[in-house]
Amino acid sequence: MSLTAWFEPGREAALRAWLATLSPDLGLDLGRLNVAASDASPRRYWRLGRIDGGSLIVMDAPPAHNDLRPFLDVQRRLRTAGLAVPEVLSQDETQGFLLLSDLGPQTYLATLQRGPTPEAEALMRAAIASLVRLQVQGDAQGLPSYDEALIRRELQLFPDWCVQREFGQQWTAAQQAHWDGVCAALVGAWADQPRVLVHRDYMPRNLMLPRADGSPGVLDFQDAVQGPAGYDIASLLRDAFVSWDEAQELDWAIRYWEQARRAGVPWDDDFGLVWRRIEWTALQRHLKVLGIFCRLKHRDGKPAYAEDLPRFLAYAAKTALRYRELAPLVPLLEALRPGLTTQGVTLR
Numbered sequence: 627m628s629l630t631a632w633f634e635p636g637r638e639a640a641l642r643a644w645l646a647t648l649s650p651d652l653g654l655d656l657g658r659l660n661v662a663a664s665d666a667s668p669r670r671y672w673r674l675g676r677i678d679g680g681s682l683i684v685m686d687a688p689p690a691h692n693d694l695r696p697f698l699d700v701q702r703r704l705r706t707a708g709l710a711v712p713e714v715l716s717q718d719e720t721q722g723f724l725l726l727s728d729l730g731p732q733t734y735l736a737t738l739q740r741g742p743t744p745e746a747e748a749l750m751r752a753a754i755a756s757l758v759r760l761q762v763q764g765d766a767q768g769l770p771s772y773d774e775a776l777i778r779r780e781l782q783l784f785p786d787w788c789v790q791r792e793f794g795q796q797w798t799a800a801q802q803a804h805w806d807g808v809c810a811a812l813v814g815a816w817a818d819q820p821r822v823l824v825h826r827d828y829m830p831r832n833l834m835l836p837r838a839d840g841s842p843g844v845l846d847f848q849d850a851v852q853g854p855a856g857y858d859i860a861s862l863l864r865d866a867f868v869s870w871d872e873a874q875e876l877d878w879a880i881r882y883w884e885q886a887r888r889a890g891v892p893w894d895d896d897f898g899l900v901w902r903r904i905e906w907t908a909l910q911r912h913l914k915v916l917g918i919f920c921r922l923k924h925r926d927g928k929p930a931y932a933e934d935l936p937r938f939l940a941y942a943a944k945t946a947l948r949y950r951e952l953a954p955l956v957p958l959l960e961a962l963r964p965g966l967t968t969q970g971v972t973l974r
Contacts, residue, residue, distance in 0.1 A: 641672070641686055644723050648716055652725070653677040659684075662731075668692060673728065683712060685724040694719045697848035700769075703823065707763035709756060710834075710843045729843030734830035738868045750862075752836050754882045756844065757828060757858055762889045764823035772824060772853025774813050777910060781809050783917025792920040792932070793962050801961075804954035811951040815906040819854035820892045826850055828858035829865045855891055856900070860908035864941055866915065866934050879904060902949070909945045909952065912938045936963070943967050 645656055658675025662683065668691035672684040687694055694717070704711045712726035734753070738746050770776070785805065789795050797805065825832075826849045834843030859882050863875045870878075883900050887893050893900050916938050919931040939959055943966050946955040960967050 687722040689722040761822040766823035766852040780914040784913040787917040787920040824853040856904040856907040
């Protein structure tokens with residue numbers, strides 16, 4: 627499906643007509659309405675000026691492809707938990723429009739891409755503190771469960787879209803058996819973790835530079851589920867667009883683990899076991915993302931995402947090489963990118 631199918635010209639006209647009906651007390655300046663961002667889903671975000679010089683954000687979520695109810699539900703949960711999420715100022719669920727407070731134009735990403743600087747350290751520590759608050763105070767009751775069926779559906783994206791569609795390969799019976807064994811191992815690892823509210827995309831592009839109180843703004847939370855506590859810290863440490871050496875990953879992971887345990891998340895008291903579970907959870911996510919990025923390229927006309935396939939293949943190889951149970955994945959990855967494991971793993 628193309629972007630033009632998602633964002634037909636009539637969407638902007640309908641959006642402007644809706645904004646014109648809103649209360650004058652909002653002080654909207656309709657002459658300053660510009661596209662702020664789009665993402666991997668059929669959503670688009672606009673930055674709207676205010677007469678006082680400030681700005682707001684408008685979410686344009688075509689109802690044929692979006693349901694605003696999960697966003698509104700999780701927004702209330704996170705706001706109640708004390709996280710810095712956009713305030714909903716007005717909404718039209720029928721048309722798929724939300725008027726939101728603006729958390730600013732700068733995400734974590736640009737700062738983190740400059741490397742392990744003092745600024746990056748401060749941002750990551752703030753993100754970890756906010757994540758612990760989410761896990762301890764966030765109400766996960768009633769959210770979809772990150773269960774075995776969902777895990778396996780996500781894993782299947784890798785053979786369907788990455789192996790077959792992107793690389794044009796078909797697995798033999800032996801290769802399929804290797805894959806089935808890896809999937810079974812990954813599913814089993816998720817059962818040994820505390821269950822919490824999982825943001826599901828807790829990564830630098832969805833974290834905004836901190837507010838005055840030091841807490842980061844949090845975006846793109848509408849897909850939240852009840853699931854393993856290791857998922858969001860794995861997403862934060864092993865991101866699509868910025869990588870760290872393992873010593874740095876471990877430092878932040880230990881800080882997270884210590885803070886989470888003190889706050890009441892029932893993690894094991896052996897960090898080695900916790901790190902293993904985080905890494906295995908990260909691998910499931912990376913295999914899923916490899917499939918999603920290829921699907922975005924081939925189905926949705928967004929080829930830029932595929933530029934980061936090498937990073938995720940390297941992430942996957944790094945973990946598969948470390949654990950005996952995951953070793954059958956190594957030749958499957960090597961078949962996609964010869965030399966990936968024999969010539970060394972690089973995340974750059």
